[in-house]
Amino acid sequence: MATKCGLHSGLTFDTFVIGNANRVARSSAMLVAEFPGERCNPLFIYGGVGLGKTHLMHAVGRKILEDNPNTNLLCISANRFINEVVSLSAGGRYSDEKIQKFDNKYRNLDALLIDDVQFLCKRGGTQQRLFNIFEALLPKNKQIILTCDTYARQLSDFDERLISRFGAGLSVSIEPAEFELRAAILLQKAKQQGVKLPLEVAYLIATRLNTNIRELEGALNSVIMRAEVFKKPITEELAKEALQGITGTGRISIENIQQSTAEHFNIKIADMHSKRRVANVAYARQIAMYLAKELTQKSLIEIGYAFGGRDHATVLYAVKKITKERAQSQELNHTLHLIEQDLKNWN
Known part of the structure; x- marks a missing residue:
């Protein structure tokens, strides 16, 4: 049954490893799985490539079906959804019969799960179809779950009404694993x-x-x-x-991290090296130190040296502080996600 709905075997809550980077997202997904359509609707899960968004979405789907095998559920990739919409006008002409069949399929669902919705950018017609589906399902408390590589408001070339629907429920991020x-x-x-x-x-x-x-x-x-x-x-x-020659850090350097973090907080790059203790500067510096520890293979001593000759204890304090805060703050998680997304441009 699960396979027919588009769910992958093995992608369950039991096989999903929990850590600080995904704890909030996992808890939110469990809540949705237990009360589909009642809370957190739609559920918008975002984060970088390969962090477990798809796994979590499929886990929700499987739990819903386990609790109620009669649930009319569909899990589909954005690309497949695009292809279905395109096929409605095969030969350059829309088929009333195909449109009716398409509408019946989607508007009668109890749960719709769409993976990688960022691929719908610049797809005005497809976005309109999805918007219509939202309008049909949400008032009936039918559960919708979406995954995306970025926060909804960061999506470009998207219908504003659709973005508004994406953010109307609960948005949770999955961060790079510690x-x-x-x-x-x-x-x-x-x-x-x-x-x-x-x-x-x-x-x-x-x-x-x-x-x-x-x-x-x-x-x-x-x-x-x-x-x-x-x-x-x-x-x-x-x-x-x-593992010879294999590294996960790409060309990301401490200098890259300092620059991206400084730009995000609208401070000078020199502030990363200075002794200034103004609150926003000190906080940005701590975040940059944390990212340097997470995204490079530099030691605490090397990181401290790159931040104006600070000692390793200062770096360790910053790392522990940000690690603790990100486990409790959705806003900080979002900030870190945006900086990490920006760092991808360095690769």
């Missing part, structure tokens, strides 16, 4: 493959790659394959050989 979460994900992925992954190897991979879950899994597979090919146990040494 070190502990990356390691936990690797251990679970290995377990799913029947492989015993030493903890020190999980830590090594988690340190080497800090981008997204897909790349973590790719690195893990490289390690496992090397062990199988050479018939050797998985050790730190073997992992280092398998």
Whole structure:
């Protein structure tokens, strides 16, 4: 039943590893799964590539179907939705019969899940169709869940009415996984493959790659394959050989982070190095230090040196402070997401 609805096997709440980066999103998704259509409608999940948005959306769908197998649910990618809309005018002429069938299909759903809605940009006709579906489903308390690579208000070439609908329920972000979460994900992925992954190897991979879950899994597979090919146990040494040349930091540098953070907070780049303790400057500096620890492989001492010669204790304090705050503040999560999105332009 779940497969017919477009849901992938294995993408459940049980296989979703929880950490500070996704805890709020996971809790929100569980709430929606337990009370579909009643609260948080629509649910808008946003974040970078490969962070678990799709997994979480499918987990909600599977939970809804488990609780009520008769639910008329559809999980579909934005690209497939676009193709369905385009097919309505095959040959350059709209078919009343096709339109009626399309409308009946979508307007009679109990739950609609759409992945990667950012691909609907510049698709005016498709956006109009989706808007009409929103207008048909939401008043009936039918659940809608959307995933996107950015916050709804950051979408370009979108109908303002549709963006308004996206944000009318609950918007939650999934942030890049912190070190502990990356390691936990690797251990679970290995377990799913029947492989015993030493903890020190999980830590090594988690340190080497800090981008997204897909790349973590790719690195893990490289390690496992090397062990199988050479018939050797998985050790730190073997992992280092398998991961030669692989890094998750791209060309992101501390200087990139300082500049993007300074621009976001509208302060001078020199403030990152200065001794100024004005509240907004100090806060921006702490965020930049936190991002430097998360997105580069620099030590606390190296990071402190790049921020005007500060000692490692100052950097550690900033990292702990921002880590704690982001677990409690949706606004801070959104700020970090925007800066991280901007940093992608450096790659």
